[in-house]
Amino acid sequence: METLLQSLGTAHPPLYVTQREAYAFFSQRFPLAPEEDALYRRLLLEGPVQGRHLGMDSPEESLEADPDRLNARFLRHARRTAADAARRALAGAGLGAAAVGTLVVNTCTGYLCPGLSSYVAEDLGLSGDVHAVDIAGMGCGAALPNLQCAAGLLALDGARPALSIAVEICSATLFMGPDPGLIVSNSIFGDGAAAAVLTAGHETPAPRAAAKILGFASALAPEYREHLRYRQEGGRLRNHLGIRVPVIGAKLAERALSDLLEPRGLRRGDIRWWAVHAGGTSVLDRVGERLGLTPEDLRFSLEVFRTCGNMSSPSVLFGVERLLRDGRPAAGDLGVMLAFGAGFSAFAALLAFTGRG
DSSP, X not given: OOEEEEEEEEXXXXXXXXXXXXXXXXXXXXXXXXXXXXXXXXXXXXXXXXXXXXXXXXXXXXXXXXXXXXXXHHHHHHHHHHHHHHHHHHHHHXXXXXGOOEEEEEESSOXXXXXXXXXXXXXXXXXXXXXXXXXXXXXXXXXXXXXXXXXXXXXXXXXXXXXXXXXXXXXXXXOOOSOHHHHHHHHHBOEEEEEEEEEETTTSOGGGSSEEEEEEEEEEOGGGGGGEEEEXXXXXXXXXXXXXXXXXXXXXXXXXXXHHHGGGTOOGGGOOEEEEOOOOHHHHHHHHHHHTOOTTTTXXXXXXXXXXXXXXXXXXXXXXXXXXXXXXXXXXXXXXXXXXXXXXXXXXXXXEEOOOO
16 A cells, blocks of 8 residues: 655754854853864854754753753643644645644653653544554654654555654754764754654545655664763763764665665666755765765755754755755655664655656
């Protein structure tokens, strides 16, 4: 049974901070050693990112270090941003909340029990019999396993559409320290949510959908786990970002891509459109080198990073949204989504666009 991607919706928290404003705040409010200040200056004043949306009421909340208050801030902004993205996706599909039969939500930047699905279902007014699933701990790559989970649930019971939401409030995990990986994290990560409406192919004519989802593939390499992960330190989440992340990410992305294309008799040259997780320019450069992709192939991912930073799991769906809006793929064009994250893991999905719009 085909899974159809009907529409996408994205959203951000309302606070937007330019990189210049971020540098001014860090340099004025934190005691930075000269080498720390130099790296912040290079990343924030000379880097490609223009600014980021943050789940805060004001930049002063960057000073907060109490774990309970940080998690409360995560919940407040995650549920609102997720619901905003979901409403936009549902509107794009011409659907009301009552139509949703399945809700899958992923996040890694805060812990809740019950998970975010409980809050988002309430905020959207979903039916009490909705199939709700929460996915946690998969990092930047989680949007694709989320879509695969939703597609699997549709295959079992596709009478009503599925709503797939990736949401991260990375700013709730801001952690100061001299480690260069922390400085990079504090300088490039932003907040956002992306939602997708999926339907079973027998329910909705394909021309009404944006794309058909033809399959998924994944690669898991626990031997690289320590290079990219969150750690608990003093009750707070601390990102660990190793210097080998671009190399490992590109290697695993290639493995997942091969597992996606080869069984279907496809080659990389058959793929017209690419949406790669906007983890950073170094990551995208390495992926491009490994897969033979040009900056033109990666332009939507680069644009997401430039305007939003690395939003973790929603980033790849932001790339697909821009691809659909600005690339306007023709009916029959093939596209690939690639994302990678904690674990170390990588994920790929194959799309066939319908030319809608």
